[in-house]
Amino acid sequence: MNAALRLAGALSLVSLFPLNALAADAKGTVEVVHWWTSGGEKAAVDVLKAQVEKDGFIWKDGAVAGGGGATAMTVLKSRAVAGNPPGVAQIKGPDIQDWAATGLLDTDVLKDVAKEEKWDSLLDKKVADTMKYEGDYVAVPVNIHRINWLWINPEVFKKAGIDQPPTTLEQFYAAADKLKAAGFIPLAHGGQPWQDSTVFESVVLSVMGAEGYKKALVDLDKGALTGPEMVKALTELKKVASYMDPDGKGQDWNLEAAKVINGKAGMQIMGDWAKSEWTLANKVAGKDYQCVPFPGTAQGFLYNIDSLVVFKQNDKGTAAGQQDIARKVLGQDFQKVFSTNKGSIPVRNDMLADMGKYGFDACAQTSAKDFLADAKTGGLQPSMAHNMATTLAVQGAFFDVVTNYINDPKADPADAAKKLAAAITAAK
Ligand code: GAL
Numbered sequence: 001m002n003a004a005l006r007l008a009g010a011l012s013l014v015s016l017f018p019l020n021a022l023a024a025d026a027k028g029t030v031e032v033v034h035w036w037t038s039g040g041e042k043a044a045v046d047v048l049k050a051q052v053e054k055d056g057f058i059w060k061d062g063a064v065a066g067g068g069g070a071t072a073m074t075v076l077k078s079r080a081v082a083g084n085p086p087g088v089a090q091i092k093g094p095d096i097q098d099w100a101a102t103g104l105l106d107t108d109v110l111k112d113v114a115k116e117e118k119w120d121s122l123l124d125k126k127v128a129d130t131m132k133y134e135g136d137y138v139a140v141p142v143n144i145h146r147i148n149w150l151w152i153n154p155e156v157f158k159k160a161g162i163d164q165p166p167t168t169l170e171q172f173y174a175a176a177d178k179l180k181a182a183g184f185i186p187l188a189h190g191g192q193p194w195q196d197s198t199v200f201e202s203v204v205l206s207v208m209g210a211e212g213y214k215k216a217l218v219d220l221d222k223g224a225l226t227g228p229e230m231v232k233a234l235t236e237l238k239k240v241a242s243y244m245d246p247d248g249k250g251q252d253w254n255l256e257a258a259k260v261i262n263g264k265a266g267m268q269i270m271g272d273w274a275k276s277e278w279t280l281a282n283k284v285a286g287k288d289y290q291c292v293p294f295p296g297t298a299q300g301f302l303y304n305i306d307s308l309v310v311f312k313q314n315d316k317g318t319a320a321g322q323q324d325i326a327r328k329v330l331g332q333d334f335q336k337v338f339s340t341n342k343g344s345i346p347v348r349n350d351m352l353a354d355m356g357k358y359g360f361d362a363c364a365q366t367s368a369k370d371f372l373a374d375a376k377t378g379g380l381q382p383s384m385a386h387n388m389a390t391t392l393a394v395q396g397a398f399f400d401v402v403t404n405y406i407n408d409p410k411a412d413p414a415d416a417a418k419k420l421a422a423a424i425t426a427a428k
Contacts, residue, residue: 028317040276068194100133190251206296275343
């Protein structure tokens with residue numbers, strides 16, 4: 001069954017008119033559901049909260065812990081089924097269309113803001129289209145994350161006798177061996193499905209290149225999913241996994257990031273929200289830590305765009321609050337402060353083209369430069385693990401097969417590739 005129909009089916013029993021929100025305040029209350037709960041991410045989202053509160057609105061924080069957002073999505077669905085969705089929620093990629101198709105998203109409330117603030121010319125067309133349903137904005141994009149990063153503690157590298165960040169998988173394994181021999185955890189990693197698939201897609205990009213990544217993880221081409229390149233990618237994934245933190249099973253990504261920051265581990269493969277933890281610990285990019293593209297992926301950019309959707313509500317105060325949030329989110333001031341804290345880059349074209357002017361650090365400048373360059377070469381591809389490439393049902397199929405594969409000592413890569421293709425066909 002098509003994902004939109006599945007979601008619509010789940011919600012069909014409920015009224016499309018949510019219960020009235022708290023209407024007593026002067027300007028309005030908006031509840032915002034999101035999963036930005038690590039220390040660094042909380043600091044980033046608090047910036048938005050403060051700006052909205054300064055404008056006289058009440059920000060009801062609907063934070064749901066759980067990296068990658070799976071728990072937040074479950075909460076959101078049950079809230080929608082109960083007829084009580086929040087005013088604003090973090091939803092991303094193709095999922096936005098599925099939610100909009102249920103009729104629960106508001107296609108009117110952002111109209112004037114988008115027009116006044118000229119969103120169509122501020123944003124890349126691809127980004128703008130993802131935020132629209134049948135031509136109307138139902139979401140505001142917040143920032144752009146890159147997935148395929150490797151985070152390095154250079155002090156630990158030095159102690160282990162490694163003088164260069166790895167740029168190939170072979171160098172990565174050699175560095176990991178040295179880290180292990182020197183008594184460090186080579187690769188900090190929390191064994192949660194979304195983290196396993198974050199590593200998986202980085203390895204796929206490294207082995208199969210952007211074109212192969214697209215065929216397999218975006219177009220879901222059966223030949224690419226089961227072919228020799230995918231088998232090779234899965235073989236490399238198993239090797240990468242052999243260096244993962246043995247205490248990392250079920251661990252949150254930020255607790256694993258802390259192991260690199262505190263000098264217990266040498267590296268972590270993680271999207272650039274990892275930088276929010278380094279920033280919170282007062283560490284400086286290029287000096288206290290290094291961010292390099294995951295080995296073999298310098299020409300590729302797996303993107304992940306955070307966005308906030310607006311749900312239909314029936315009081316004017318909430319609508320005004322939704323508009324205020326949308327206006328603030330795409331303002332230059334917020335774009336700079338939020339991404340600086342969060343580790344991402346702005347979503348506005350004018351800022352991406354002139355990052356130095358806004359004081360962004362070396363990691364962010366590289367990211368923006370690569371984002372713009374890779375958009376022209378086809379190196380820019382949507383992240384499967386972060387809801388940008390497929391529906392959540394297909395993503396779930398990837399997560400299951402990848403995590404089982406990583407955890408099964410007897411797993412065979414060719415067999416895993418076949419299982420991937422079968423699970424995806426069933427989920428489509
Ligand atoms: C991503 C999200 C990021 C970050 C990360 C870890 O899906 O886009 O903003 O929160 O999960 O939770």
